[in-house]
Amino acid sequence: xxxxxxxxxxxxxxxxxxxxxxxxxxxxxxxxxxxxxxxxxxxxxxxxxxxxxxxxxxxxxxxxxxxxxxxxxxxxxxxxxxxxxxxxxxxxxxxxxxxxxxxxxxxxxxxxxxxxxxxxxxxxxxxxxxxxxxxxxxxxxxxxxxxxxxxxxxxxxxxxxxxxxxxxxxxxxxxxxxxxxxxxxxxxxxxxxxxxxxxxxxxxxxxxxxxxxxxxxxxxxxxxxxxxxxxxxxxxxxxxxxxxxxxxxxxxxxxxxxxxx
Numbered sequence: 001x002x003x004x005x006x007x008x009x010x011x012x013x014x015x016x017x018x019x020x021x022x023x024x025x026x027x028x029x030x031x032x033x034x035x036x037x038x039x040x041x042x043x044x045x046x047x048x049x050x051x052x053x054x055x056x057x058x059x060x061x062x063x064x065x066x067x068x069x070x071x072x073x074x075x076x077x078x079x080x081x082x083x084x085x086x087x088x089x090x091x092x093x094x095x096x097x098x099x100x101x102x103x104x105x106x107x108x109x110x111x112x113x114x115x116x117x118x119x120x121x122x123x124x125x126x127x128x129x130x131x132x133x134x135x136x137x138x139x140x141x142x143x144x145x146x147x148x149x150x151x152x153x154x155x156x157x158x159x160x161x162x163x164x165x166x167x168x169x170x171x172x173x174x175x176x177x178x179x180x181x182x183x184x185x186x187x188x189x190x191x192x193x194x195x196x197x198x199x200x201x202x203x204x205x206x207x208x209x210x211x212x213x214x215x216x217x218x219x220x221x222x223x224x225x226x227x228x229x230x231x232x233x234x235x236x237x238x239x240x241x242x243x244x245x246x247x248x249x250x251x252x253x254x255x256x257x258x259x260x261x
Contacts, residue, residue: 001030001031001032001058001102001103001105001250001251001252002028002030002031002032002248002250002251002252003031003032003033003034003105003107003166003248003249003250004028004031004032004033004034004246004247004248004249005033005034005036005168005211005229005231005246005247005249006033006034006035006036006231006232006233006246006247007035007036007037007038007065007170007211007212007213007214007230007231007232007233008036008037008038008065008213008214008216008232008233008234009035009038009039009040009049009233010038010039010040010067010233010234010235011039011040011045011048011049012040012041012042012045013235013236015236016233016235016236017045019233020049020052021052023245023246024053024056028056028057028058029056029057029058030058031057031058032057032058032059032060032061032100032102032107033053033057033059033060033061033246034061034062034107034166034168034211034249035053035060035061035062035095036062036063036065036168036169036170036211036212036213037062037063037064037065037066037067037068037169037170037213037214038065038066038067038068038170038213038214039062039065039067039068040067040068041067041068041069041070041072041073041074041134042073043074043085043086043089046068046086046089047089047092047093050062050089050090050093050094050095051093053095054093054094054095059096059100059102060094060095060096061095061096061097061100061107061109061168062090062095062096062097062109063097063109063110063111063112063168063169063170064083064086064111064170065170065171065213065214066113066131066135066170066171066214068082068083068086069082069083069131069135070082070130070131070134070135071134071135071136072133072134076136077136078136078137078138079135079136079137080137080138080149096109097109097111099157099160101162103252104162104163104164105162105163105164105165105166105250105252106160106161106162106164106165106166107165107166107167107168108157108160108165108166108167108168108205108207109157109167109168109169110154110157110167110168110169110198110201110202110205111150111151111153111154111169112147112150112151112154112169112170112171112173112194112195112198113143113146113147113149113150113151113171113195114143114147114171114191114192114193114194114195115143115144115146115147115195115197116143116191116192117175117194117195117196117197118172118175118178118190118191118193118194118195118196119175119187119190119191120191121191121192122188122191124188125188125189125191125192129189129192131192147195147197148197151195151197151198151201154201155201157205158201158204158205159205160205164208164209164250165205165206165207165208165209166207166208166209166210166211166249166250167202167205167207167209167210167211168210168211168212169198169210169211169212169213170212170213170214171193171194171195171198171212171213171214172193172194172198172212172214172215173194173195173196173198173199173201173202173210173212174194174196174198174199174202174223175190175194175196176223176224177194177212177215177221177223177228177230178190178193178215179215179217179219182217193214193215194212194214202226203224206226207226208226208227209226209227209228209229209249209250210226210227210228210229211228211229211230211231211249212228212229212230213230213231213232214232215230215232216232216234216235216238217230217232218230218231218232218234229247229249231246231247
């Protein structure tokens with residue numbers, strides 16, 4: 001069995017959709033795929049993606065990103081209701097948001113959001129970040145409440161133990177993962193990239209590998225004895241920053257990690 005990862009498929013873009021639906025000629029029927037959020041905000045496209053992938057992999061694991069919780073194109077009163085619909089959709093399509101065990105390997109999905117713990121938001125961010133318009137939360141919810149809503153759902157998973165534990169989230173779990181080569185003009189988005197509270201949960205879980213998405217910068221690094229991997233496809237205009245294919249996190253035959261094309 002191999003475990004592959006990818007995030008930020010953004011199949012609302014024709015080029016990304018074309019890549020996805022032509023990318024899996026190899027036999028993956030004994031393998032697991034992690035999809036770390038931001039497939040589409042359109043439930044019909046999300047269902048199309050889930051159905052396609054579930055037929056090609058032994059198991060597909062998923063957590064929603066911020067785009068999935070946009071409600072401007074849906075008849076949904078809140079993003080919480082949209083989240084509930086996504087949970088039902090994954091079950092219907094054979095995709096899982098639950099902990100997955102296979103022999104000596106356990107894979108732990110971790111829900112998350114951002115709470116400005118990486119930096120304080122600027123006026124530019126508050127005016128331009130699409131989530132502030134496209135997501136709708138219950139009355140009186142601030143971003144701490146949103147973050148806690150998702151993180152609280154992870155609590156029972158943090159005691160998962162196995163020879164190999166792989167966790168994944170859409171959002172970044174620590175400001176330590178922020179790339180230092182990002183131009184100053186883009187650093188204003190740092191407040192909406194993740195939450196240090198997620199890092200606290202990961203420190204309890206102590207996975208061997210943690211996969212994250214959202215930043216659209218494919219990279220791998222080791223922090224505090226955990227291997228962190230971002231393998232985001234990203235937007236078509238970002239080619240060169242994002243990935244070119246699936247990333248193999250684990251191979252039961254060779255126990256290596258390499259990019260697989």
